[in-house]
Amino acid sequence: MQALLDFARGPLFRLTFALMVLGLMRILILDIWGIIEAYRKAGDKEIPWKSAIIKTIGWLIPVKRVAKRQPFYSLFAILFHIGLILVPILLYAHVQLWKGSLGFGWITLPKSWADLLTLTTIVFGLAIFLGRLISRNTRFLSRAQDYFWPVILIIPFITGYVCVNMNISPLTYQIFMLVHIFSGELIFVLIPFTKIAHCILVPFSQLIIALAWKFPARVDDDICTTLNKKGAPV
């Protein structure tokens, strides 16, 4: 068991983390390359930077979007995201691990905060999962990954919380820790290939939808040639 834990913590962690970073870098580069290409091809290069930036900030810090419609859903989603992002990065135990291998660390969350955010992430993650299950609209739209994600995302939070806060036998601890690490690593690997890619792509959305309406100049002829429609009536 200890050997398995060491493997999960060591080589497997490095591999899966590297896969996530590389995968995210790939889609980030593709996204940015797409933006550059679209800008190069656009006939009109007046991009509404200001409004795109304001809208992007508005969505990254979506306080304004809470009160208006679907207040509970948006509030739950925001609270869920706060814990989801902060806890894995700023948890004292995680930072210590990074410090051990990188030689430096960063600020950490006080334990009480970390515990609270862990619990809110679990609760709101479950709420989002149930909401998706109950709502006729989301049931109609959902793919398998849409049900899978809220569940898989809260597993490391539940197991981590148990390991840190509950008085359990060493074997149970090891089992929970193993599930904690494995589930985290599964998340790492899947992120770049699923909708969770939005963690890195969302800041570009508003720019992309502004730019996508900027068409290349005079392509009527090119399309007609490709489709053998040259000279065809309207």
Added chain:
Amino acid sequence: MSTNIITSEEREKAFAAKKKPEIIEKQRLNVRYHVEDYDTADRPRRFLEAFAAILKHSNYRFALEHFIRMSAKCSRCAVQCPVYQATGDVRDIPCYRSELLLSVYRRHFTISGSLKGRLLSTGYLTDDKIEEMAESFWNCTACKRCTIECPAGIDHALITHLGRYILSEIGIAPRALVVSTREQLEGKTENTSAIPLPALLDTLEFLEDDVKEEKGVEVKFPLNVENSEYFFIPAVSDFLMEAETLMGIVAVFAATGDSWTIGTKYFDAINYGLFYSDRMLERIILKLYGEAERLKTKKILIGECGHASRSAKYYVPTHCGGKNALPVINIMEYTYNAIKEGKLKLKPDTITEVVTYHDPCNIARQGWIVEQPREIIKLFCSNFVEMTPNRSENICCGGGGGTVSIDEIRPYRTLVGGKAKADQIRATGAKYLIAPCANCKKQLRELVEDQKIDCEVVGLHDLIYKAIIFDKSNKNDNSNK
């Protein structure tokens, strides 16, 4: 936005089948709008070829790539969609509508999607799916409200726009739009309403006489005056249906004394290309710009029309030289500036009845023209009330995205697409509903009639006409220097 789902009676009316079964069978297309006969063979292959050609020569691909990675299927957009709010049909959720096309893109134009599809032998584009897209993309009014609500920033209106464009390349597009565009680009009259030039000239003369009679002022619609400051071009239907809007505009110019002109070679700003084909959009823009160049004008001035303004404002620079292209402004911007510069005065309290303002999606959604008309209205209307929501979050009239020109779907437009708008108008209790857009005006008139709302739909310049003050200095100025 709060509107209720339509009653079963309304549903029956809105979705009643009007097409003959033999036509549906012949065209292999069970949609409410009429379509010209087209080659029905091998539709999926031809759809994919058109899709590929468009991707190759356009800017859509990078956005689609972004969207397929981002789509979270959260259904927040449903809350904002007036069509979904009225039908309650899950197939009207904007995210579902987008998925129709995104799934084709994923399956046939991405490596992972086509590998997966081939391995599992699934996901092929079928005739059924094409039919579903043909219906779904024209249920949408392209109002873009869903886009403001999508946390992932997916532009469902862009996807609908692209979907309609691809469909049109295989011959599936509303006949009303195609026939009008054909007349505009290839017909004798070169405008969507097929108005012959002599009829237009007669109309303008009548209007000049009317203004003289009512206001005691000599006005002139200047024709083909080269080197004018403004080349004025409205939706051509205004010449037939919106006499008062045009009288308001000619009166404004009479008061300001600025030089302007109408071109007799080309006088229609309508651009249905924006609704169904980027290729047609481009051709119409080039035609409009050609007339502006012929007249050696300095600015292009679009009349009271949302989509005509948006298509010219955004696609004149695209196709006619970017920053160096002639600037495009909307008539409300012109009038607003004239007031600010002191060139135009309006009599306060001219209109004392309750007045409300409808923001046309195409000029308001991006926040382009929202405050100017309100400031103008408040100068001469003493009882102005807002609809809620308004400005860039306004609710569509229900006839957006070209659907207003499809007469055969009127019950759908006034019972489904315009339901939320009707509730909004009713709540204001307005006597005058100002809608500075040819499309919105037509739709809203049909809407207030079908929904039995006691309210008069007018253009902004229709009311300005009532309030305009002619100084001695600008009286008799025919504004054609």
